[in-house]
Amino acid sequence: MARRGAYAKGVAKREEILEAALGVVADRGYGKASVREIADAAGLSAAGLLHYFGSKEELFVAILAARDARDTREHEGQSFTETFLDVVRHNAAVPGLVRLYARLAADAADPEHPAHDFFLARTAALEGPAREAVVAAQEAGDIRADVSPEWVMRVLHATADGLQSAWMLDHSIDMAADLEELLRVLRPA
């Protein structure tokens, strides 16, 4: 049917726009990456782009959502620790994405911001599996038992985020190595 074709084209165009947007952001930074420039790179007008994504901010949220979806898909079945460190290692290869994440997370503090709910949902979605993994690690003797699983989750998440902030300014920081050392320190005495 005709609708099928149009639909498939829309999906393909969406992905093309996401690719182009990430490229422009990586090259020029969030602030200087205008909707017009991204539209040019994707081969359509600014208004055409906003037909797919309602606003610049929604477009950028979609990039982060696509990244999360890919990370989840690619690490299916892997252990929590390995997934965690793998994602951090991979992030060191995509500075544009890391900067986009930091920028959007800062803006999303405003409850009215389009990314606010995305970040809340993201943290909530990570919470379940991460908690299970931490409890299992404590039972297996890989993480000391005298700390709460919630605290471990918060601190691992926070430290990874904070190391990314520092790494953005100074790429000589080895985020994964610092986190591995933290996991070592968290082991029982």
Place this chain on the structure above:
Amino acid sequence: MARRGAYAKGVAKREEILEAALGVVADRGYGKASVREIADAAGLSAAGLLHYFGSKEELFVAILAARDARDTREHEGQSFTETFLDVVRHNAAVPGLVRLYARLAADAADPEHPAHDFFLARTAALEGPAREAVVAAQEAGDIRADVSPEWVMRVLHATADGLQSAWMLDHSIDMAADLEELLRVLRPA
């Protein structure tokens, strides 16, 4: 002399502008805080404001620099750990400042950004005293000796930053308590 009077007035106006700017940012967020609106709140025109601060970004860097200067002044003579936790506790009372910091830190990843050098210098300035304090804490038996002082500094800084990110989205997080727990975990077995 006449110069003295004019100079003193300029300094007072600068501080008035910084106060007004922080207020507007806290109320409306970085993005919606326009130079015109801040200028209105400070009682002068946008161009008048830019006479004191060359650009919106430089104005915001000045706010963070003033905060750092105050924090340093107020905690002179206090121990590293108490200063660290005090600053974190105080930050929970000034969400506008925390958001401004996060936003500027994200933008500052671009080496061309006016805040880039500020953040590099800030980290470097913290490094000396913090390293000394960590080494002393290790010698005193408050921090385990099998980790490098540099790693401890990076991780404490990163965790505090990351917890701030999480706290911006969800104010129920107790940043200071989580950091105290981290300091406890870092103690020798």
Place this chain on the structure above:
DNA sequence: GTCTATACTCAGATAGAC
């Protein structure tokens, strides 16, 4: 040295034609 008025450029977003 302090500050205003004006104006320029560019941004994101919308309306409506095709």
Place this chain on the structure above:
DNA sequence: GTCTATCTGAGTATAGAC
């Protein structure tokens, strides 16, 4: 589904008043 045209508001450079 995509465009052109246009709106509104941003940052800021300039010229010059006081």
